[in-house]
Structure formats: structure tokens, C-alpha cells
Amino acid sequence: MYAQMVKSTGSAVKSLDEMTPQERAFQERVDAGERIEPKEWMPDGYRKTLIRQIGQHAHSEIVGQLPEGNWITRAPTLERKAILLAKVQDEAGHGLYLYCAAETLGVSRDELFEALHEGRMKYSSIFNYPTLTWADIGAVGWLVDGAAIMNQVPLQRCSYGPYARAMVRICKEESFHQRQGFDIMMKMANGTPEQKDMAQDALNRFWGPSLMMFGPSDEHSVHSAQSMAWKIKMNGNDELRQKFVDLTAPQAEFLGLTIPDPDLKWNAERGHYDYSEPDWDEFFEVLRGNGPCNKERLGARVKAWDDGAWVREGLMANAAKRRPIAAE
């Protein structure tokens, strides 16, 4: 998802009997559906895994602004431009809510930025793909935000209070994102034949990468098992991917567009759509830094941070100068 393949402790989930009394009391609170709050005791692995997961989620929101920002100056109408600007501003907001949630776990904002810039932390693979046409902005809202919603809605019930609360705010706003994307797709799909072709082309290019957002099957992953026991991951990757396909296939049909998967068809027996796995070799290549836009995206982030250094320093210097006056 926006956080993919987050590593947990790497060992099998302990049973209640194998836990120390402190760990056991913690797990029993999680099992009972209680929220864990920042200053309360938590296992070290829980804290570290959450920092990785929330941090990666935050980085995804921030880097996710770049492919869409690409089209702010080229949006086809003033209204579309204002809407896209508002959407990209929301993504910045989502990143900030999440960074705040991560910071309650004892990591600083600058540490998180540094880890991203040095490649020690990741952001979602999806943002390493280019947005080549205006229809891509529609596909991103419809498919990428649609996939994100699948994961973010259940995370509103996750065990860590600040993360769950950030998700509540994000989910409220995310629905606008997906609908504005679908609105663009409807306009394109019902437009001229050339516009419809653009919409189909965008769907062709974003379908596989959207399915990859959920990550490879984690049925046998010890990391996922631990995260699910801690209720910081609420569903398996395959389960969410299936849910996404089931919701999206009829929407594509409504648009009169074809999902680029010859094996996609309704399976009445399962009550789900059958679909083909995306190209996992490509996914791992993108994670390794070899996607179409990895260097450009991270480069833009680092440049923005470096170029903004004098502003941050100036603000701090100004605040320091004014502080004694304010105290008088």
C-alpha cells in the first residue's frame, strides 16, 4: 500500500504464554481493541515497526505530490487546475498528519526526512511511474487513491491512537480525491475518440502498478503476521487487492474502458473477480530504485529540502531574535 513490505521483528508471533508479563499485558490490551497512546509502554518492535510504516506512509503522501504537481500548470481548465491544486495540497496535509503521528513515537521530523533522502526509508512504488497525459491524473485519482482507500479505511481502527486518528482525517479527505479522478475519467471516456484512447492508455499503464501497491502476497510473511497481531496491519495484501479489483472492474465497465487483463472475469463460485497477478519482477526492480522515475522523484525531494535550507534557517534566526522581546 502506501506502506509496502514493512519489516517487523522478523520472528514468529509469540503466544501469550511465551511473552513477558509486560508484553502480555500489552497484547491483551491490543486484543481487547484498546488504543495504545504515545507515552504508554510498548514493545520495542512495535515502536520500530510503526515508525517504519507511518514514516513510509508519510513519505508516500509527500512524494505522491510530484506526479500530480506535474499537471497543475497544464490542467485543461481553470476549474480543473483549482481542484488539482486543492488535491495536491491535501496530499501535503496527509503527509504532515502522518509525520506528526510518527513523531509521537520518538523519532524527529528531520530524522525521517534524512532517512528518506539517504534512501534508508522508502515511499510507495506507485509514485515512480510518470504521469504522461492529463488522463493519467484521472487514473491516479481513480485507481491509486482508490487502492489507498482500501487500506486506509481499516487502519482507522488500528491499535496506535495517533495513527488511527490521522487516518480518520485522511479518509474523510481521500474520498474527494478518488471522485475527482473518476470525474476526469468520465469526461475523457465520454469525449472524443482521441480522449477516450488517452483514458484507455492511462488505465493500461496504471492498472498493474495499482495492483502492486498492495504488495506481494503476504500469506506466509512473518512480518505481516506480527503486524496483524499488533493490529497495525488490518488485512492481508491479497484480501485488499481482491477487494480493490471487485470494486474497480464494474467501474471500468461503466466508463466503457477495458482493464488490461485478458483473464479478468467474474467468478460466480467465488463471488469475486478472477484476475492476473501483476509483474512482480517489475515491482522489485522499482523497489530497488530502477523504476522509470525513482531518481527524478527522490532528486526533486532532496533539491526542495536543500534549496529550502536558507528559508528554514532564516525563520529560526528571526524567531530567536524576537523571542526576548516577546518575553518582556
Added chain:
Amino acid sequence: MKNEIPLWEVFIRGQHGLNHRHVGSLHAADAQQAILNARDVYTRRNEGVSIWVVPSNAISASAPSDKGPLFEPSNDKIYRHPTFYDIPDDVGTM
């Protein structure tokens, strides 16, 4: 990291005359910038009519371990709730 921009807690009063409520935190060099940032981060959809910002390190909080001593004593004082008292229906609304 030695000169990291400080953290502020943000409180917003919504439309309906309720108390300011904690909504999250953000970084800002000073209070003025914190209020402007809070406007952008926490009120993009008309969520508020007033903003308070407080440096995070100025907040004193009760310790999680004090939960028992602080809050348990009120558990056994159920007579503080109106539903503790059985008033006959004949009395009418009370």
C-alpha cells in the same frame, strides 16, 4: 538536527461554539507561523473559527501509570449520575 524547527500542538474551535479541541501538531519557527501553518494544515475545509497553538514542550501531561490513582476513585461514585436515583414516573419530568 540541532536546530530543528520546534513542534507545536494545535487546538481548533469548530463552528458550533464548542471548546477548542486538540487536532494535531506541526512544526513552526514561532507562534505566528504556527497559526498560519495550522490554518493550512488543519482547516482546509472550514473546520474552525479559532486556532490556539502551544509549544509542545510547554504541555505537562499526566503519566500513563497514574491512570489508576487519578481516575479510578470516580468509578465507585455512581451516585454522581442522575440515573442513580429512582424517581417514580408519577413525579413527571425531572
